[in-house]
Amino acid sequence: VNPVTDAVKMPKIVTTSGSPAISISPGASNYRFAGLEIYSTSTQGCDLRHVPRINCLTYFLIDLPAAQGKPLPDSITVDRCYVHGSDTQDVRAGIVANGTRVAVIDSYISDIHLSTSDSQAIRAYWTPGPIKVVNNFLSSTTENLMIGGAGGADNPYVPSDIEIRNNYLFKPEKWAAPGKTLSPAAQWSVKNSLELKSARRVLVAGNVFENNWAGKQRGFTIVLTVRTSDSGNIAVVNDITIENNILKNVASGFNTLERDDQCKLLSAPFCNNQGEAKRWKITNNLILLRSATAPGGRRPEGLQILPDLTDVVFQHNTIVPAAGEECGDSVYFSVAGGKWPLAVSSTHNLWITDNVLCSPPTGDFGGRGTSGLISYMGDPAPLEKRFTGNIMLDPTDSGPISFPNGNLVTRGTIRFADPAHGNYQLTAPKWTKTTDGKPAGVDAAALGNAVSSGFEH
Numbered sequence: 001v002n003p004v005t006d007a008v009k010m011p012k013i014v015t016t017s018g019s020p021a022i023s024i025s026p027g028a029s030n031y032r033f034a035g036l037e038i039y040s041t042s043t044q045g046c047d048l049r050h051v052p053r054i055n056c057l058t059y060f061l062i063d064l065p066a067a068q069g070k071p072l073p074d075s076i077t078v079d080r081c082y083v084h085g086s087d088t089q090d091v092r093a094g095i096v097a098n099g100t101r102v103a104v105i106d107s108y109i110s111d112i113h114l115s116t117s118d119s120q121a122i123r124a125y126w127t128p129g130p131i132k133v134v135n136n137f138l139s140s141t142t143e144n145l146m147i148g149g150a151g152g153a154d155n156p157y158v159p160s161d162i163e164i165r166n167n168y169l170f171k172p173e174k175w176a177a178p179g180k181t182l183s184p185a186a187q188w189s190v191k192n193s194l195e196l197k198s199a200r201r202v203l204v205a206g207n208v209f210e211n212n213w214a215g216k217q218r219g220f221t222i223v224l225t226v227r228t229s230d231s232g233n234i235a236v237v238n239d240i241t242i243e244n245n246i247l248k249n250v251a252s253g254f255n256t257l258e259r260d261d262q263c264k265l266l267s268a269p270f271c272n273n274q275g276e277a278k279r280w281k282i283t284n285n286l287i288l289l290r291s292a293t294a295p296g297g298r299r300p301e302g303l304q305i306l307p308d309l310t311d312v313v314f315q316h317n318t319i320v321p322a323a324g325e326e327c328g329d330s331v332y333f334s335v336a337g338g339k340w341p342l343a344v345s346s347t348h349n350l351w352i353t354d355n356v357l358c359s360p361p362t363g364d365f366g367g368r369g370t371s372g373l374i375s376y377m378g379d380p381a382p383l384e385k386r387f388t389g390n391i392m393l394d395p396t397d398s399g400p401i402s403f404p405n406g407n408l409v410t411r412g413t414i415r416f417a418d419p420a421h422g423n424y425q426l427t428a429p430k431w432t433k434t435t436d437g438k439p440a441g442v443d444a445a446a447l448g449n450a451v452s453s454g455f456e457h
Contacts, residue, residue, distance in 0.1 A: 001035075001080045001108050010037040010082060017042050020063035024099070026070035034079040038062060040089060059091045059114070064098040066126035066151060073099035078107055085111035092117060094140070097124040103132040112140035113175070113188045119143075121169075125150040125198065125231060130161035135454055137168050141181060141188040142216070144169040144209075148198025148231040153270040155198075155232030162202040166454025169193045171211040176295040181215045190215030190296070192255075195223040196240065198231035198275075204242040206450035212250040213296025219251025220304070226275035228260045229268030235260075237277040244450035245285045246422075252301045253287040253319065258308040261336075280312045286424055286442050289358075291322040300328040302357070305376075307335055310348040316434075318356040318424050318441035320416075326359070326395065333363030333376040340365040345378025352377075354389035354434040356414060356426055356441030360401060361392075369401045389434035391426070391441070406433055417444065 001007075013036055015021040021038045024031065038061050061083050064073045076099050085091035094109040102124070109121040121138040123146040124131055131147075138144040145167075147159050171190065175181045181190040193209040196202060204222075212221045226237040247253055259274035282303075289300040302319035305312075314331075321327040335346050352361070360368050363376050374383050388406035393414050401409060408431050415428040425444035432439055 001082055001106065003082050003084070003108055003110070007037050007082050010035055012036070013038045015040045015042060015061070018059055020060045022062045024062075024064045024073045024076060026067045026072065027074075028076075029074040031075070032077040032079055033062070033081055035081065037082045039084050039086075040091065042089070060093045060096045061091060062095045064096055064102065066098050068154075072127065073102075075101045077103040077105065079103075079105050081107045083107060083109045085113065087111065090114045090116070092119050093123050094121045095123075097122055097131055098126040100128060101130060102127065103134075104136055105132065106135050108137045110137065110139040114141070115187050118189055118191070120146045122146070123149070124159055126155065126157060127159050128157045129159050130163070131159065132163045133165075133167060134163060135166045137170065139170045139172070141171065141175060142191045143195045144171070144193045145195075147196050147202070148235060149195065149227060150230060151232050152230070153233055153268075155234070157232070158198050158200055158234055158236060160200045162199060164194070164202065164204045164207065166206045166451075167208075168454065169207060169209045173211060176213055181213075181296075191217040192223045193221045195225070196237050197225060197227040198235035198237065199240070200236055200238040202240045204240070204245060206244050206454050208246045208248060208451060208454070209250065210248045213290060213294070214251050214298045215296055218255075219290075219296060219298055220255035220301075221247045221250040221253055223255045224277060224280070225255065225257035226260055226277050227262065228273050228275040229262040229265070229271045233271060233273040235275045237275070238279055240280045242285065243281065243283045244447050246447070246451055247285065247287045249288060249290045251290045251296060251298050252304070254282065254303045256304060256309055257306050258310070276310075278310045280309075281315075282313065282317065283315045284442050284447055285317045286447060287317065287319045289319065289321050289327070291325060292328070301332045302327075302330040303332070305331065305333050305347065305350070307346040308348070309350060312347070312349070313351045313353070314355065315351065316354045316438070316440070316442060318426070319358045320419075320424065321358050327393065328359065329362055330357035330359045330392070331361035333361070335364050335376070340367065341371070341375040346376055347378040349380065349386075350377050351386045352390065353387070354436070354438070354440050355391075357390055357392045358414075359392065360394050360403070360409065370404055373404075389440055391429065391431050408433075422448070
């Protein structure tokens, strides 16, 4: 739906206070909300310095609240609805999707931001799934979409069987103005576009993630970080497929964490399991990096890899720096201390194949080239099978760098078919020494077909 042409035809459901416009009770089932405009006219605000405190943290426009020991709402669909805040209002979440068989489809959720806490267009954490988020416009400051991240140590659920497809996840550039989301005097907290803190069997396909910058976090667009410390002791981030997506004008691409490094700290004393992150496929994604000189710009990273990731494939992705700028780090290994070379494998069964990388991989100890990758990428041997088919741009005059056979390092220019019109099919240098014989980097036709079937952007 379009907020300009369609909202005038929509019935309105409006909250005038801090209570949700729609609250769905435990056990309620088989509700479909279609063609509605849902918003708030409350002027209560979120001034926590006020005495008595003015607390707006109940601001959810559609709320499926978590209820310990009670049946979950079931079969709830939000269909072609316009759910929104405004420039001057605080709204913590557009939709809290805690239930079974919850779907948000063909809808427009915008202006979700909060001055005192994180905010999300859609959040879900107290649910076993399944959840469907398809063909929506999602705009929120902190996370556009968050799965997991709440419920406490006794959360009985891992959100599972989640479809995130053909959405347009967007942050307007005006939020990056001083006094909005950037320090000093940050008003709103920007972190990322999609975060999975507890989730399994997730498909993320055909989406556009536009505009993300360094604010309250470092500007990673998709964050895959298991957090048992706030999502529950059974949390995992397992069996994730991320394919055919465009990350556009973003400070960095993918951030990963295999085990929760906050578990057992003072902030999470009841956490007794660090969780795990396994079996990911990240393929045919285009990462267009933000200028380091833009508001919230920083030295970008395409893919950050932390220790102990297991069974991960990063294949046929293309990472492109901002025009006229160097890349930063296309693939960066963060190993959390130790001595170099690493005595213990930092990852297990990690495959980096057939990509167009705007710089050679590196990490906390430098270690570019074959010897560095052997240490960073862990087991199993041989490395040549798991790091192959890649083109790496290295414009520096740092001397020759040795990589396993089957990879190409170029100090020339990497050219694409028609970047002005979004076609980043590799044209030069010609490189088809890949695992499947296709050109390195994204398949522009497959990417375009997947994205074009989604929300108009």
